[in-house]
Amino acid sequence: MLLRALLLTALLTASSGLPAAEATADPWRPKPPPLTTPWTDEVGPDNALPEYPRPQLTRDRWLNLNGLWAYGGGSTPPEQTPEQILVPYPPESGLSGIQRHDDHMLYRRTFELPPDWAGERVLLHFGAVDQKAEVSVNGRPVAVHEGGYTAFSADITDALTPGGPQEIAVSVEDRNDANPYPLGKQRNEPGGILYTGASGIWQTVWLEPVPEEHIAKLDITPDLTGFDLVAHTSAPGDQPVEAVVSDRDGQEVARARGRAGEPLRLTVSDPHLWTPDDPYLYDIQVRLVDSGDVVGSYAGLRTVGLLHDEQGRPRLALNGRILFQHGPLDQGYWPDGIYTAPTDEALRSDLEVTKRLGFNMVRKHVKVEPARWYYWADRLGLLVWQDMPSLPIDLADPPGSNPPPSEEARANYRAELTAMIDQLRSVTSIVAWVPFNEGWGEFETREIADLTRRTDPTRLIDINSGVNCCYSLPDSGAGDIYDDHTYVGPGRPEVRDHRAVVDGEYGGLGLIEEGHLWPGEPGAYEMTDSREALTRRYREVSDELVRIIEANGLSAAIYTQTTDVENEVNGFLTYDRRILKPDVAAVRAANLAAIDAGTP
Template sequence: MFRPVTTIATALLLTLSGAPASMATAEPAWQPQEPPLTTPWTDQVGPDNALPEYPRPQLTRERWLNLNGLWDYTGGDNAPEQILVPYPPESALSGVQRHDDRMVYERTFDVPADWSGQRLILHFGAVDQRAEVSVNGRQVAVHEGGYTAFDADITDAVRPGEPQHLTVAVSDGNETAPYPLGKQRNDPGGILYTGASGIWQTVWLEPVDPDHVTGLNITPDLTGFDLTAATSTAGGAQVEVAVRDGDTEVTRTTGPADRPVRVDVPQPHLWTPDDPHLYDLTVRLLGADGAVLDEVGSYTGLRTTGLVNDEQGRPRLALNGKIVFQHGPLDQGFWPDGIYTAPTDEALRFDLDKTKELGFNMVRKHVKVEPARWYYWADRLGLLVWQDMPSLPIDLNIPPEDSPPPSEEMKANYRAEWVDIIDQLRSSPSIVAWVPFNEGWGEFDTAEITDLTRRTDPTRLINPSSGVNCCYSLPDSGAGDIYDDHTYVGPGAPTVTDGRAVVDGEYGGLGLAEEGHLWPGDPSAYEMTDSREQLTRRYGEVSDELARVIEANGLSAAIYTQTTDVENEVNGFLTYDRQVMKPDVASVREHNTAAIEAGS
């Protein structure tokens, strides 16, 4: 949710921060804190290299200014200090390592001289949970929801020839606020983890022509794609789409701006996990005289997702019209040094590389939305993605029958942010399924939310309630394309009863506590093993049973818990610090390949 505003939030800023941090007289030098566990990338992070990569791979421009780095920070009633953006205050990499319900970030920046005459767009990858943004005391944006990108045209707030003062006032109460938050908690433990407040994705600035492309919506199929270029133009402009396969241009198409343009690709090379072929795109916005007003880069992969019946008439998940068993880990996206924010782009890619190495062809992104570069790596490496909606707050200490339903405000926030998430991610070819609810956490109006999801994106499968058989889930609505069973250790053995495919949305959870690689507290898992050899053997036994269920029941997908340990959970393939791969990779890969072959 983004809305530009024109009033100045002076009272709010004074309440939050007193005086600007830049006015402090004895500000200590920034230093990272010591995390309970360090990853291989912890020591690579510093003020001069805080996530320097271009943050939006599917809509690129050559000119931009990264605003990551050291900012002045005032949290709650604490003294002003410095923070390393975009690492959340709770993280060691931020230099703060605590939670504050209310935060004020401040910094100055200079507008490059050669940007004169351009509109200036300020971008935020994500700020959790509510942000008010001001430039030189003029409020330019208010945004609610911790998982979606937002931007603001700050041109009219900029003062020529002097440093610009940027202020971001944030509030984040974790589970005490009425917003989706996934597994973040103020008091973490068990399957709930440390929260990540404030700015946790890249902040950046770019210059654009007054007439420019504001967004791309790319919908692929087996012969090409439809592309809608949203623009700032009043009307009548055209877009030119050039498609390249490597260094060779294969087609060029022109059509109206702000409307779908059909692009047929000759001799189409389809995208699959085994062959994640991507086409590079150049999209130009053309004025009435044919002059180029704006030019952006992008990419796409040609693929479809859907259901087909197998030889026994059972509905199965399909990719490009063919049955493909989808097998992958539950991926939660937490880090011991950065909490919600991977320390580096190499680290962000690392978990996906290991997922491929283990022989999987998919990943379930669990109740979290990642930065755009994570989906870029999934697109490029070749992993199917099931995208969860972050859950609304729920108290897991209350029995399901006593758990109160979400408030109307929570429902409204959920609906708005879910639509924004789908719109933000919809052009990524790796995403093949949307998952609105997990185990009934904050679940409401399931059939209606399924319909909302379908209207927002009619091209992907919908798994309305992962773990509908357990926990806090409402009774099965029968909606969507997938019936999803959670059974630990499992695997579960759901059977086809209607036109939906059946899947094991979670199973496994085999644990091993690796001394020297443990988060403070008692380690836990659904079943503990006492050695890497025993863990490898048990994984093989569970996988053999999975292969039997696939063939007997027509199971379409299985998601193993999980990619890495997360805080006190030790049921990951990797330790939480990413230092140790616990089972034997060759054995796991052999079993995963066998399961995929059994169901494809």
């Protein structure tokens, strides 16, 4: 693998993949991470996340810019790029070839446009860059973006030069918790439940050609009989647009024509609903009639809401029926890629394990994933509770002592919250938004709940997961869900108002697997000493969960957690994904029993 990487590095440099000034840089090689995963050795300059990155808005032609870029970093803005980095792995990761944090980063690379793109507009896309990015092409500024979790794009056509290589430069500042941006669990000084930061470019960078008038975004809202679809275009106007829905066999089941920017109603004949047990997805093709721009997409038919059970208790419902939602807390960290999964197979594998364990949902914890993660949740059949990444607070301070977020931090939070919801609004599997976690950076809870509802009125709101604990402000009663955190638990929240009650976090049973540990002192909420003991305790906690579901009308439960993360060893999987700790059959049986107990 290393020999192939070195040979490819020489080839890319010779073909202007890097600026000419960087042609003499040392050959790229990965740095050894503290732990490797089964996919670590599959990563190299020729296959750095080669998959199409945007499954709900696809075109046939595109150019992946992942791979080797020239890189410079330091505590002050660098002027030179003497190193090479493998994009899109963050500099802190071993896979990047850098394996250090820099407050300031400068990325540079060249590319050549395919000849058949002549005469078309060229869009440059970034899946995510953390935290502040300034992008130029051939020395001409084309984009500025703030916030580390949302995608952004630029039309770079007017910055391109006739013939020859084109150069992209990306200047980034990321000071982790020293900046007033949402950052989840990233920290400059990781430890315990806080982890290594992931700076700079950490999702796919790519180009695509489009007509001057083209589809920029699709908003797809499902119900039980069809879809409402809005096609947003590159320029204001009422261009005619046509949408077609096809089933899995390629048979057309709905067609509508209307105007861009206005809702199209696509009523599906003989609708096949999406559920975790049967994650049926329809293909959707949308065409901008005048320009001929055509994009592909997909979605599933489903609704989410609250219903009352026979005792009059509010419960979570899918497709008009009460369904108990049970899943793990999923942090989305990797020992070799930090925030970036080494491969698409790796990204999918955590969700496949979640399904094997009998769960029907997953809580994505204070992180936003690349679009392909949600694609796999849609295809595999997992309900998703999507957290908003938290603002930085000092968890070493006792509850009540943290100052409230600054006005700048609040503004950044609101902007990225609404951008996240807007970016993910068409994802079938997402059923709930979770703006705050345990009061970290919490402010103006009712206002944020109202903002979330205005931005997306179709999903449930869990305004503060863990409202009973930690740094949480007094319960405001906002949202649709009252969320209890109790370790080891499970918690016993009781219905108190219009909201469904859930255990948003419980469990945290740990097991140390020697040879599969991150450097540092391992920890868990309760440690066990063998896989048998871990399985036994999981069954005991699950048996208690079933009793609480039946007695209290609990609507959902989220177990900590999918994998070990750095020094936390309370995952089903070790951090390197090489060992699944408990007995799978026993855990699956317990999880299915809990779902059955809470589903009339």
